Amino acid sequence: MKSIILKGRKIVEGMVAGEALVTKEPLSFMGSINPKTGFIIERGHEIEGQCMKGKIFVFPQAKGSTGGSYMLFDVVKNDVGPIGIINIEADSIVVIGAIVAELPMVDKIDIDQIETGDYIILNATLGTVEVQKKEAI
Amino acid sequence: MYLTDNEKAMLNGDFGEIVQKCMKVLVTLGDIYGAEKMIEINNVHSPGVSYRVAGDAGLNYVKGASLQGCFRVPTTLNTIGIDSDNWEKIGFPKEFSLKQLELVDAYKKMGAFCTNTCTPYLVGNTPMFGEHISWGESSAIAYVNSVIGARTNREGGPSALAAGVTGRVPAYGYHLDENRKGKYLIELEVDLKTDRDYAVLGYYVGQRVGKDVPVFNGIKNRPTLENLKALSAALASSGAVALYHIEGVTPETLTGKVMADNFETFKFGSEEYRKVTEKFNYDGDVDIVVLGCPHCSIVEMKQIAEQLTDKKLKSDMWVCTSRQIKSLADIMGYTKIIERAGAEVVCDTCPILCPTLDKGYERVVTTSGKLAHYMPGLWNVKTALLQLEDCINAGIDGEWRRGI
DSSP: OOEEEEEOEEEEOOEEEEEEEEOSSOBOTTTSBOTTTOBBOOTTOTTTTOBOTTSEEEOSOBOSOTTHHHHHHHHHHTTOSOSEEEOSSOOHHHHHHHHHHTOOEEESOOGGGOOTTOEEEEETTTTEEEEEOGGGO | OOOOHHHHHHHHTTTOHHHHHHHHHHHHHHHHTTOOSEEEOOOEEEOOOSHHHHHHHHHHHHHHHHHHOOOSSOEEEOOOSSOTTTHHHHTOOHHHHHHHHHHHHHHHHTTOBOOOOSOGGGTTOOOOTTOBOEEOOHHHHHHIIIIIOOBOOOOOHHHHHHHHHHSEEESOGGGSGGGGSEEEEEEEOSOOOSHHHHHHHHHHHHHHHTTSOEEEEOOOSOOOHHHHHHHHHHHHHHSOOOOOEETTTSHHHHHSOOEEEEEEEEEEOHHHHHHHHHHSOOOEEOSEEEEEEEEEOHHHHHHHHHHHTTOOOSSEEEEEEOHHHHHHHHHHTHHHHHHHTTOEEEESOOTTTSOOOOSOOOEEEESOHHHHHHHHHHHOOEEEEOOHHHHHHHHHHTEEOTTO
C-alpha cells in the first residue's frame, strides 16, 4: 500500500485515524460551520456543503472570528466535529479550541500531499501524519 | 518556559483547580509558540460570550470556572446573543435567551463587566500604547493593536478567561517587537472616503495577506475612528489580521520602522476595489438594513438619526450598538428619531452573534464588510455592502438599485 509520512509540529497530543477532509482555503469555525451538524456553510467556500463529522480536518490555517475557539469545542462536544486537525500554520483561535476539546492537532504539514478521502493516521504526540492515498486503498 | 515561583504555584494547583487549569492552557500555548516567559497583564476583553458561539460546551466551561474562580484583572465582555432588555420584543427564542443570560451571569459572577460589546474601546476599556493585554473579538483586536498600539494576540474564549483568572499571557506573537513588522506593503491608488471604502479595502487585503501584518501607504485624508473600526473588522473577517499599520497615522509608524526586512508590495486600485463590491451587491428589494457592525459609535448614531429625521422606512432596520452608547443616544434624542422612523435600536448583540430569526429575510444591505461576509452563511441571505447614506436610502425606498 502506498503511503507517505509527513512530519510536523505537535499542537495537541493524541493519536487518531480516519478519512481526510481537505480544503486549501482558510476557514473560521465561527461563521464557516454549523456547530449542530458539522456542515460547512460559508458561501462560496471550496468545501461548502461538506461535513467534517468524524473526519481528520485538513486546512491551511484559520481566519476570522475569535468565537472560533468555543465553536470548535462545541462542535466536538456535539459529536459532529472533526477527530483531528492538520494545518500548515496553527492560528491561536483553533489551537485554544483544540486544547480545551482535547483534539489531536499538528501543524507545519505540507497539506498539498493530502487529498479528501485519503486515509490518515495522525500521531499528534510525535507530530507525524501517515497518508494512505485513496487510489491505493 | 520560565515561570516565576508564583506562576509555578498556580500551575501546581496551590491556588485551586481553576487557576491550575487556566495556567495549563497558557503554558500549553506558550510552549507551542515558543514563549520564554509569562507577561503580567491588567486588561482583558473576553470573546465567546454569545451562547450562539459558546454553545453548551462553552456555557458549562464558564459555569464550571465561575464556581471556583474569579478574574484577577479588569475584564470586559464581548457582544452576546440577545438584547438583554428587549429579547422578548425582538423575538429571540426563550430557551436560547435564558441560556444566554445564564452565561452572562456566570461571567458576571467571575467579576466581568457586562459591557456586551465588540467596541470595548468606546466604553471605557482603552489600554495604553505598548500595554500588554489579552483581547478577543477579531475586530477589536485589530483595532487595539493597530490604532492604539497595545499588544494582544488573537485570543479565544478559553485563553482570555485563563488570562483574566491568572493575570498572565505567554510572551509570544504580537507581544514581541519582531512580530509586529509589516510583511506586506499596500500602495493605495484610490481615495478612501466612506466607512464602506475602508471595509472594501480591509476585505480585499485580509484575503490577500491572511494572518500577516499589512502596512498601508498613500491614505491621503486622515481616517476617522469609524473608518478604522470598519477597516479592522473587514481585515479580520476575510483574513486573520490582528495588526496593521498606516503610514503617518497609526502610532507605531510614528515611533519607528514598521516594515520587516523582507516584504511584498501590491497595489489597491479601482480594479481591486471593484472585485469586492461586485461580490457584495445585488438589485432588488431590501428586507433589512443592518448598521453597527462593529457596534455604532455616538457619531454614527448621530449620522443615522440625522438622515432618518421625519422619514419612514419601508425595510426593517437594525441599528446595533452598546448599551452605553445607547444611553448617550437617548440623552441626545437620537434613539427616539431612529425608532420613530421604524428602525430598531438593538443593544448587546448583532446578527452574527444572535440566533438566526425566522423573519423571511432574503436581502440585506449593510455598511459592514464583516457582516456582508458572515450573514450569507449564517442567515441564508444575499448582502450588499454600501455606504451609510445609500443603506439608509435603500431602507427608506425598500429597494436597492446599483448605479442609482
